[in-house]
Amino acid sequence: MPQNDLIYQKKNLPESLKRLGFILLGIGLALGLAGFLFDAQRAFFNYLLTFIFIMSIAVGSLFLIALEYIAGAEWSTPIRRIPEFFASSIPLLFVLVIPLLLNIHSIFEWSQKNVVAGDKILTGKSPYLNASFFVIRTILTIGIWSLFYFLFVRNSRKQDVTKDQLLTKKNIKLSAIFIPVFAITVTLAAIDWLMSLAPHWFSTIFGIYFFAGSFVAALAAVTLAIILLKEKGYLHPRMTNEHLFSLGALQFTFINFWAYIAFSQFMLIWYANLPEETVWFIARWGGMWTYISLGLIFAHFLVPYAVLLSQPAKMDPKRLKFISIWILAAHALDLYWLIMPQVHTANAGILSIVFEFGFLIAAVGGFLLVFYFNAKKHNLVPVGDPKLEKGLNFRL
């Protein structure tokens, strides 16, 4: 292979991307903040949804990076910078979490001392579910993720300059440590931020459920970014559609995994029919929630399953682009289904649905800006990685 193939020109993303990012961020924030004028509590829940949305994509991307190192995957080396860019929003979570921590009482029932005092179950859970321990856990979890993000990315970026192969070895060891830590932290995050919204309810499979949904969302976000960047020629010219195959296959796998876990959770609760467990699903049934619950089966399982089933579909950029956007929307719907029944049970007015999109639009704008500023400083291809050449030659 000719060596000059490996020489990759660092490219900046266009100014128009920055402009679009700021516009979306502005519109989204304006809409989202306007929501506070109408229904402050609901607006807080919308903000929580967006926070979880960003968190799941960022942390899922970090897991994808760890997965590449520990499995010794070559196909994903040329595209590893994309999950790295997504993961760079992990430290931002420290800032994003502040409004939530300041308003913890309006979101979490268990944080209100007078409610807990009159409730035997919540009193029993209070050694874990109390405001100060919650804040400690949150800061610790985000701190651990940020630490691993900085370690992974520092080694990866250093390699661009030094071409030191030992850095890959270091990252492999790091991912072996990170993956079990990730399993614990992501479970804790799911329990703290989502499950404790209904503090009486419990489901031991909930952590996995959240992980399955967030990893598939992270894969969809990464795939979408790769296809868009590749279309505009920002990635390595020797990248082919076959590099997309494993992303499509992983999406397909984790769509199935999500459905498997979601159904297991539902079926066991439905079968046992214990009131303290079924109450959670009953809150998600009736009025518009019936349609959202049933729609989730289609949006988060049947449609992506059918679209991604055949082998050519997993490599077709057009189809992958469509289904990636679809899955991201389905993930937002999944989070909506997890979070929102805790704040309103009746049909949502049309007006408030408009505001519900606000923070998500801002999140999309935010991710565009994250990409723009990251690409300004760093290569879009890990040029120093010893696996890059093999990765570019990857064929099915």
Added chain:
Amino acid sequence: MSERKLYGLTALFQTPDEIVHAAKKVQDSGYKKYDVHTPYPVHGMDAAMKLKPSNLGYVTLIFGLSGAAFALLFMYWAMSKDYPMIIGGKPFFALPAFIPITFEITVLLATLATVIGMLTFYFKFPNNSQPLHDTPYMKAVSSDKYGICIEADDELFDLEKVKHLFKELNGQNVSDIYFPVTEPFKIFEPKFLILLAVVGMLTSGATYVTLNKLLYITPFTWLMDQDKVAAQSRSVFYADGFGMRKPVDGTVARGFIPYEYKGLAAPVVPLSNPLLPTAQILQLGRKRFLTFCSPCHGNFGDGDSRLRGQFPNPPSLHSEKVRGWQDGNIYHVIVNGQNVMPSYSSQLSRDDRWAVIHYIRALQKAKNASPSEILEAKKETPSNAAK
């Protein structure tokens, strides 16, 4: 020795890169009937051999979908049409409970169809012999070498040309594979048939002995030999000596409502008859009265017992006292008994008792009706005429 025919020419390679390169060259040379054998799937081979995506996926899809449809329809028919059973209070067609089975049947049919389809389409099932089997070439490519085989059937096949091509590609251990034209095993040979018969007899004999003799030897106990207590017999296991267990205190039978004033002198709160005195209820009351009450109280409640002094006669039901009673008091006597009358609570259900009370009231009314009332009843009304 039987006639042997050339199957093809094989060559071995050392690395996956070499085999991909070799496959590409063989493909470009125009050969159609050739195959590559590697110990594991090698990336880039599909492109090198210009393989189209396999059609086997459609077999899998069709059988998978029919598995899902079959499982769901069968469970629908069995569980909600043919033999509906209530399980855990769930509906007859309990979709969530059927999903795991549907999933498993889908996977089962899809995988079986894929394997059988693969054997049929690619190995010409039921044919089970392949000339490459049992060759040093197959041993090498199933452990650590990468091999390519060009078949003699190919239109372009020419022994010298293929040897030259392999040499050019740096292939090693180039060898020609022969196979016998005639079938090596004849299925109707007497030796084979005798063997088959002996194996069949041994198998069925062993099965018979196992199922009918071995399973009844001492260490295996069967239900009829197990320790048990027969109904109504004495138990040495329980301290109270009863073979049958009593229900826990406060146990209430299904469909039975206990009488809350049992054992008291009279109902604390006056009870009222919950049934309406319809013809049906009066018929029921009459039937129960004649069966259970009339032996002592007489057919019309006059206290004229049929028992001929074997049991003391009860007073008449038409006394001022009984006529002055509320329905609840009669109910109370039926449940509790009175003087020598025992409780009838186990013979008469709750509805039976109230029906009997309606019937007693009707008897009392008939015995003590005023003349005007009798005239009224004797009038030719449509309902009386029907009688």
